[in-house]
Structures are given as structure tokens and as C-alpha cells.
Amino acid sequence: MQRYFVKQRAIDNRFMIDGDDRHHIIKVMRMEIGDKIICVEPEGQAAVCEIAKITDEQVVADVVQWKDEKSELPILISIASGLPKGDKLEWIIQKGTELGACEFIPFAARRSVVKWDDKKAGKKVERWQKIAKEAAEQSHRGIVPEIISPMDFKALIERSKNFHYKLVAFEEESRSGETSIFSATLQKMKPGESLLIVFGPEGGLADEEVHVLQENDFALCGLGPRILRTETAPLYALAAISYHFELMRR
Structure with a gap:
């Protein structure tokens, strides 16, 4: 239907x-x-x-x-993506909506190849919001995720102050074998609490960006032993969150 x-x-x-x-x-x-x-x-x-x-x-x-439906994750997940090339952000929004994210925050990272054009901002965000709406309808979500207009790194830091928990998916942590931060964070979270996860663009986050994030209470986490593309990592994280909160506890 x-x-x-x-x-x-x-x-x-x-x-x-x-x-x-x-x-x-x-x-x-x-x-x-x-x-x-x-x-x-x-x-x-x-x-x-x-x-x-x-x-x-x-x-x-x-x-x-x-109808008495329960299709939403018990926690609020926001995905912050360093602006990637091509249509990768559309992919992240579409699939991330299907997997339960409630908000998407594109930001201009130092290594972002794409340069944001404010003159085209309205139409871009409108298109992304439409993609989220259609994906929410298809996946029988109870809400349509909000697409935030792309911001600079400083604005992302300011916005992050509104979240209960904050993580950075950092490939160096995966390479060093870190496996506990992501899981431990999910273990601590209670229904209704919010989690912001930051993902870098192609090439990852610059060292100075990582340091600033850490100074603002972000924890660095790995996402398994393999290095994931910028459009794959958010989907991996959302799938793991769904497993933890919706399948493992039933």
C-alpha cells in the first residue's frame, strides 16, 4: 500500500x-x-x-x-558527511534513510573536492529532501529525516553541542585495531538519546580536523578491520546500530 x-x-x-x-x-x-x-x-x-x-x-x-507502527530506531542518529564527489551524498541520504537515520548534515571538510555553491544551495537541499521523503515512504518510516543545508567545519562543531554522544569514524583507529569505542557507546545509550557520527570525505579527515573534534568531546572509533569508502561507512554504522538496538534485544 x-x-x-x-x-x-x-x-x-x-x-x-x-x-x-x-x-x-x-x-x-x-x-x-x-x-x-x-x-x-x-x-x-x-x-x-x-x-x-x-x-x-x-x-x-x-x-x-x-496503525500502531514501530519502525523508528529507539535512539536519534545524525550522520555528518564531509561533502563527497558526484552523487555519493544522494546515495548516503537514500540508503541512510532506509536504515533509520533521522538527520543528515553535509559539511565542507578540508579534503572535500566538491566546493559548495551557495547560489545552488536551495535546489540541492530540496532535491536531497525529496530523496529522503521517497526513501522514508518506501521503507515505511514514521518520519522523514531532515536534510540540513551544508555548513562549514566551524558550524558543525557548534551544532555538535546539542548531542548526547559524538563519534568520529576514523580510519586510523581501524588500522590500529580499535574495536570497542563504537560498541561501548551504543551500550551506554538510552532510548531517546542522540548520537552524531562524523564521516570524512574521500581522503578522510585532516589531522587538524580530528584534533578539533577530539577537543570538542568527540570520541574516535573504528568500524571494523577494513577501510570503508565515504559512502559505505555511514551505512555500516547504521546497520550495526540497527542490529544492536532492534535485533539483538528481541
């Missing part, structure tokens, strides 16, 4: 769907009155709905049954 994240809560058990989602329902899915969809409120509550009316401006869907 197709899922849609609606902009407003249901009023009298009725959803009003407009914009791109209305177009998708009518033109792409070719749905008609009587067809069923799943609508998700901004707070994450989902309901099976039946299309009751289709107009030139909106689709009206009546709630048939509210």
Missing part, C-alpha cells in the same frame, strides 16, 4: 493531500475513489485511508484504521 507523508494532521479523521503527492496519486499510481493508501501525520502516526474525493487541487482521504 502506497505511503504518503502529509503536511497537516487529520481533521475529523480526514486527510487533505495536495502538491506532488496529489500528482503522484492521480498521475503516477492512477488511483481512484475507493482506493486505499497510508497517510502519515507530521508526528509520525500512520493510518490506512480510503480515497473519498479527487479535485483539481487535492485528494481527500478518510481514515479507515489508525
